[in-house]
Amino acid sequence: MTEVPNQISKPEYAYAKSVTADVWSEDSLAAYLSDRMTPVGTVIARAIIERPSASLFVPDADGIIEAMAEDVQGSDYSEWADDFPTVSDEAMSALTLLLEPIKAWANRHCSVSFFTVVQPQPYTVTAADIADAEEYRRAEEQRADGAAQRAAPR
Known part of the structure; x- marks a missing residue:
């Protein structure tokens, strides 16, 4: 029997307004920041998501x-x-x-769509994060526009 080496996967992160938050978002950082309400340099929180096995x-x-x-x-x-x-x-x-x-x-x-978070830490929003959020927002707007056009009666 061939043994499969352990694969180290990147952690999945959740984001919140503070490390003591009760509610965490499992959206990507770009999605979390895409509302244009968080400027560069803002300190938010990031934690590792732990999902139980079904x-x-x-x-x-x-x-x-x-x-x-x-x-x-x-x-x-x-x-x-x-x-x-x-x-x-x-x-x-x-x-x-x-x-x-x-x-x-x-x-x-x-x-399993539910999770807990561990190792919450402060995270400072960078200019690259905001650029990624803008790109995410534009892509989401284009996706929504395309869906609306496909749904429109012809």
Whole structure:
């Protein structure tokens, strides 16, 4: 089996008005600055985005067994199902293994749009940042104009 080297990816950043902000924007810096309200030299905040894996929210084996027990208690069988389900350690191990493909499926198909931020730091807006924001704003205006023209009746 060939081992794949770890790839170091660039961090994904979020931006806010201050390092103590409660709300952070995951927009690019150019998008964040494109409203023309932030002059060169303004100090804003930048932090690294941390997104959880979707698989973090897949129940573990104990969670599956607990859900089964709760479901049976709400069913027509509840009177006779006090010890359901009872599974061996071997069965719990097998269930744990069965959950791995489900976790992989979740990571592949369930987009995580929420995040937390770490290492918030002051960031001073540069002239290059403002130029990038202007370019972003113009491109967005052109995209919107093109969409409006395509949507206009002919």
